[in-house]
Amino acid sequence: MWRTTARVAAPIAPATPLILKNRPTRVQCYFCNESIHWGFAYHCSQCNFNLHLKCASIPFTVEAEFHNHPLKLLRKSVSFTCDACGKEDKDKYSYLCTSLTCSLMVHRKCASLPLTVKHIGHKHTLNLIGSSQVNQSDRQICGICVKKVDTDRVYYCSKCNFVAHLDCGTHEGSMEEIKKEDSEVVDESSINDSLAYAVKKIRMGEDKIEIAEEINHFSHQQHDLKLIDELLINNENCDGCMYPIFPPFYTCAQCRFFLHKSCVELPRKKQHPFHSHRLTLLTKVPDYDVFHCNVCGRDSCASFTYHCEKCWFDADVQCSLISEIFTHEGHDHPLFLSRAPYHEKCSCCDGKGNVFKCADCEFTLDLRCATLPHTVRYRFFEQPFKLCYSTKYDSDGEYYCDICEEERDPKHWFYYCADLNFTAHPDCILGINPYKK
Known part of the structure; x- marks a missing residue:
């Protein structure tokens, strides 16, 4: 059974003891300034002082994971620049380092920042570090909200040079439990390494580059496919992605079977930024003629799909080629995949959803337009x-x-x-x- 103290002397409250009361009307919490709509709250009848139950238990002193000294609650409204997130703010209560040799001052929420987090927007764990420790070879853009990072502390993945704002890295609902395998080193070079075809005949091209002239592809194993560099007279579609065929492409003369050269070169297994498991290239979704692409939201009867048997996740060919950073001929600057926990409007269709964002301007591109x-x-x-x-x-x-x-x-x-x-x-x-x- 849940219990609480009926009378309390809170560290942030006036000298008069507070009494736990059921508040039938809306009042404001003195500490967090949020409304107490109903239920129990600590109350002082002499000065009409009210506190949430959680706010009444705010500690005088905390041990921050990222700092060596204890931090003491400063019960005074002052303007300051937080030494954790770098934001200038006027906070009613903040934490100050008790050491005489240190002047660290942070927001209440920043005092409880964890040293390590796991965010759904990144495959590795992120560590809380000083921004001076980040690889400065490139301009730092938050990998979650796609905005410039200019704070003293950040969440960082050294494997990928991935940086995140403190607020973005600890956003409620976006954090995952840290598992043992998250900290293990994964050989990512083997993820996209499985060829979908066997080379039968090679010719030497310009600059002595070997070109696979005849192949046998897993999707058409009964006959070999030959490379063609000429435009077809009749309109034909690729039997993999179903888009119109343009050279170069592979074809089977006996079956009128066609595959783009780019579709032939798709790996059998790959990792996709929108899914945590490896995806396998199939010629059809099991038991279905039409599948729903979980990336762009379109239905497709295309032959090729990247499929996850565990989650029944599918990505069509165009969406399988999406990377977290890419360039599009419709925009002058690189575009970054936004992991923000809210939908944004696309600049090219006004639709709302997951988008790619430009860090240099306000341009956004949703997944349907990007593909x-x-x-x-x-x-x-x-x-x-x-x-x-x-x-x-x-x-x-x-x-x-x-x-x-x-x-x-x-x-x-x-x-x-x-x-x-x-x-x-x-x-x-x-x-x-x-x-x-």
């Missing part, structure tokens, strides 16, 4: 449509989709064919299932 194919075909048109990022093709100043005939937002990305002078929304030209052959 849009650069070139597509539409119905019976032989001419390809290209993904475009500006309104330079709309010389008349009017922005419409030639498929649905609805108005387009000029800030949003679109598909365009110069030969046909044809413009379309991405969803209109791709349809419900862009991978259908």
